[in-house]
Amino acid sequence: MALVSTKEILDKAMRSGYGVGAYNVNNMEQIQAIMLAAKDTQSPVIIQASRGALKYSSFIYLSYLMKAAIIDNPDIPIAMHLDHGNSLQSVIEAINLGFSSVMIDGSLLEDGKTPSTYDYNVKVTREVVDYAHKRNISVEAEIGTLGGVEDGVGSHSGKAKLTDPNEAKRFVCETGVDSLAISIGTSHGAYKFQGESKLAFDVLQDVRSLINIPIVLHGSSSVPKCLVDKVNQYGGKLSGATGVPMESIQKAIQFGVSKINVDTDGRLAMTASIRKFFAEHPEKFDPRDYLSVARADLAKLISYKMKDFKTAGHSND
Numbered sequence: 001m002a003l004v005s006t007k008e009i010l011d012k013a014m015r016s017g018y019g020v021g022a023y024n025v026n027n028m029e030q031i032q033a034i035m036l037a038a039k040d041t042q043s044p045v046i047i048q049a050s051r052g053a054l055k056y057s058s059f060i061y062l063s064y065l066m067k068a069a070i071i072d073n074p075d076i077p078i079a080m081h082l083d084h085g086n087s088l089q090s091v092i093e094a095i096n097l098g099f100s101s102v103m104i105d106g107s108l109l110e111d112g113k114t115p116s117t118y119d120y121n122v123k124v125t126r127e128v129v130d131y132a133h134k135r136n137i138s139v140e141a142e143i144g145t146l147g148g149v150e151d152g153v154g155s156h157s158g159k160a161k162l163t164d165p166n167e168a169k170r171f172v173c174e175t176g177v178d179s180l181a182i183s184i185g186t187s188h189g190a191y192k193f194q195g196e197s198k199l200a201f202d203v204l205q206d207v208r209s210l211i212n213i214p215i216v217l218h219g220s221s222s223v224p225k226c227l228v229d230k231v232n233q234y235g236g237k238l239s240g241a242t243g244v245p246m247e248s249i250q251k252a253i254q255f256g257v258s259k260i261n262v263d264t265d266g267r268l269a270m271t272a273s274i275r276k277f278f279a280e281h282p283e284k285f286d287p288r289d290y291l292s293v294a295r296a297d298l299a300k301l302i303s304y305k306m307k308d309f310k311t312a313g314h315s316n317d
Ligand code: G3H
Pocket: 024, 050, 051, 052, 053, 083, 084, 151, 152, 153, 188, 189, 263, 264
């Protein structure tokens, strides 16, 4: 079986200087698309489920679909990761479902919205590390707060608090986490920047020089114009949607980011395909017809990302 921890995947990526995408999943077609891309490009992969995704699938369904991907792809290293765990309880639930890796996002309080204090973050992260490490589960934490509140995760104010590099160093020492998400100007969702995209690469470089564990970038979707245009062409309304250009993600990887979180781009790819399908085939109503088109288009998108992040070819590292 190819289930591994994110620590195993990310430590290798950090040493060799490539990025690994962590792709959010909610259903079978998304998981199959990601695995098709991973097989096609020979890439290790992190499939991640948010609390919302687990709830949507009554927990058990999604975890078994992820396990099916592992059985179906014995040659691909796969990590099953909990995205944005909000408490020790949510982490325990994921570990009981068979996840190999968890995130505890103590940058926000348990509501997933209110920015917390440094002390709160250290306390909840340490509890999770103590619990998870005893069971060989790797732990990602977050320091600094991402802007934006799209999709239910992000600070109430919508304002980002960029990571303080010295605080990041202290946090890693005080918690013993395996990887660290930092805030350098990205945000969740399809509306990341008003005007030009700007990331604080200086903060990233400072953090990289002070800590020696993999760095994680949330809110890393590129919101490709071609996908936004396709959604709008077939009746969608996404005006002013923008993301992080791929060149910026590649620069972030060069400067030391190892895990790149992508959810929004996958949503856009599937929505664009399904909208086009219905516009062109109003007579169709079998879910397999439109979901198979959406699955194929998502697989193509993820394959491109695996190549652009330089994950491709590393499944046997
Ligand atoms: O980081 C947030 C992810 O995009 C998950 O979003 O909570 O709507 O599943 P969700």
